[in-house]
Amino acid sequence: MSRLWKLTVVFSLFFATFLSVTPHTEAAASKFITKGSTTGKMAALTFDDGSDGTNINKILQVLSDHKVKSTFFLTGSGTKNHPQSIKNIAAHGHELANHSYSHPDFTKLSSTQIKSELDRTESIVKSTTGKSTKPLFRAPFGSVNSHVLTAVGNAGYSYSIHWNIDTLDWKGLSKNQVYHRVVNNIVPGSIVLMHTGAGASGTPAALSDIIRTLKSKGYHLVTVSEILKLDPMPSGITHLVKTGDTLYAISRKYGVTVKQIMEANNLDNANFIRIGQLLTIPVAGSPSHPTQPGGSTYTVKAGDTLYSIARRYNVTVDGLVRANNIHNPALIWTGQQLVIPGKTTIYVVKVGDTLYSIARKFGSTVSKIAAANKISNPSLIHPGQALTIPA
Numbered sequence: 001m002s003r004l005w006k007l008t009v010v011f012s013l014f015f016a017t018f019l020s021v022t023p024h025t026e027a028a029a030s031k032f033i034t035k036g037s038t039t040g041k042m043a044a045l046t047f048d049d050g051s052d053g054t055n056i057n058k059i060l061q062v063l064s065d066h067k068v069k070s071t072f073f074l075t076g077s078g079t080k081n082h083p084q085s086i087k088n089i090a091a092h093g094h095e096l097a098n099h100s101y102s103h104p105d106f107t108k109l110s111s112t113q114i115k116s117e118l119d120r121t122e123s124i125v126k127s128t129t130g131k132s133t134k135p136l137f138r139a140p141f142g143s144v145n146s147h148v149l150t151a152v153g154n155a156g157y158s159y160s161i162h163w164n165i166d167t168l169d170w171k172g173l174s175k176n177q178v179y180h181r182v183v184n185n186i187v188p189g190s191i192v193l194m195h196t197g198a199g200a201s202g203t204p205a206a207l208s209d210i211i212r213t214l215k216s217k218g219y220h221l222v223t224v225s226e227i228l229k230l231d232p233m234p235s236g237i238t239h240l241v242k243t244g245d246t247l248y249a250i251s252r253k254y255g256v257t258v259k260q261i262m263e264a265n266n267l268d269n270a271n272f273i274r275i276g277q278l279l280t281i282p283v284a285g286s287p288s289h290p291t292q293p294g295g296s297t298y299t300v301k302a303g304d305t306l307y308s309i310a311r312r313y314n315v316t317v318d319g320l321v322r323a324n325n326i327h328n329p330a331l332i333w334t335g336q337q338l339v340i341p342g343k344t345t346i347y348v349v350k351v352g353d354t355l356y357s358i359a360r361k362f363g364s365t366v367s368k369i370a371a372a373n374k375i376s377n378p379s380l381i382h383p384g385q386a387l388t389i390p391a
Helices: 002-020 055-066 076-081 083-091 111-129 145-156 175-183 202-216 247-254 258-264 306-312 317-324 353-364 366-372
Strands: 031-032 042-050 071-074 095-098 159-163 190-195 220-222 237-240 279-282 297-299 337-338 342-347 386-390
Touching: 002 076, 002 175, 042 202, 055 083, 055 202, 055 258, 071 076, 076 111, 083 111, 095 111, 095 190, 145 159, 175 190, 175 202, 190 202, 202 220, 247 258, 258 279, 279 386, 306 317, 306 342, 342 353, 353 366
Parallel strands: 031 159, 042 071, 042 190, 042 220, 071 095
Antiparallel strands: 237 279, 297 337, 342 386
């Protein structure tokens, strides 16, 4: 009997220990992207920044002259070497993304080394600009494999951005050569690869003509997030759940509420999060959904249809379709942010937003939004800022 009792106790302890261990769950692998999936005439001009960044300010001036926003893939070493130029990129409202710290071939690194490269870059870029590089990554040399995509995804970068047009500007190609490599190969959804370094002198020289020609062909030049129709993370922050984390502890760390994190991530149970889960951290103090019908945006939940959302907010399906540029009313997805049309809309600025991109999103103009919000400098808006969008 004593032996049976001991066996029972041992088995019970083993069973309890087994149940108490939370298995490590990896985040999804980073999605490899070569171009946007769109038939609309949209293209993204992207710039990789290395250690010298010689042409950054020339490129910024051209982009500013033509009112174009782009995505800059930043290295940690470059940010360390020319921090003011990186600040200028952010100040002009361009999108920031991660291009590693020291530009190694990621296929030759371990998962730990990959995470270090990405984390160090995220840290120095964020301390320099106040902005995050997540969720966009571009591999040095474009070199990826399944191991790299898994490690990059686990580090919080959901998208690995490649390209379908390579200018080869880093080889010292002339202005005309760079120009023709872009305009002769452009297609809807194109992602164009260019560089900021001294070796790519043909790029700042050709950029103005490239933009004029593409616009004359009817192309809208946008950021990578825009071309992929990503909803930028409200604060540009994600948190990878670690052992011992709770939603309460995470909410205190970032100065938000448990309810806000639950809404931003469509969580049903505040007590159920898992190690390795990637959480979006919303802007402190900003609502995750509209506080009144027609006043802001709505986050699609499981079971929603455009018809049910339209009835909820007393608007029409057609109005929702037009306000959100939806091509197929039957295709909406959980977590999608929808603009609710109304006489006045309140929009909370997200990382990567510009007044131009917001104006395009709502079918308004920069001057109207600036006037409605008494903004004297259209280049100075900040994440978390609530903007009134005039009808």
